[in-house]
Amino acid sequence: MKTAVDVLRHGDMTVPEYMIWLQKADFTNCPKVTFIYGSDETLYACAPSLExxxxxxxxxxxxxxxxxxxxxxxxxxxxxxxKEGWDKMVDLIKGA
Incomplete structure (x- = not known):
């Protein structure tokens, strides 16, 4: 069975770490970021490290x-x- 990292690399070991682990990226001069998670989703566990x-x-x-x-x-x-989350995404896309 493949791990998530195996899938993200597609067999290419030259994929940079920051493309696998967003937490390792350089966010210098990054504009405002909005994270939207469901409390019952697995990726919500990444929220503290991304914060x-x-x-x-x-x-x-x-x-x-x-x-x-x-x-x-x-x-x-x-x-x-x-619906509330949908409306928020639409507002973000519109630049509201």
Whole structure:
């Protein structure tokens, strides 16, 4: 069975670490970042380490957590609980 890292590398060991682990990237001069997680998704476990990196580089960020929601929940506006997340994504795209 392949690990997540194996899948991300596609067999290419020259893929830089920051492309595998976002927490290892250089965020110098990065504009504001918005993280949207569902509290019940696996990737939510990355939130503390990503917050730490944003703070290290002085990046303005917003962390939004949909309580009891799943991965990519804002992309499902037909689910009434996801509507708020959908509206937030639309506003971000519009630059509101």
């Amino acid at each position: 730490k990196v944003m703070q290290k580089y002085g990046v303005a960020y917003e962390l939004i957590v949909g309580d009891g929601m799943f991965h990519c929940y804002p992309a499902f506006p037909v689910v009434k609980e996801a």
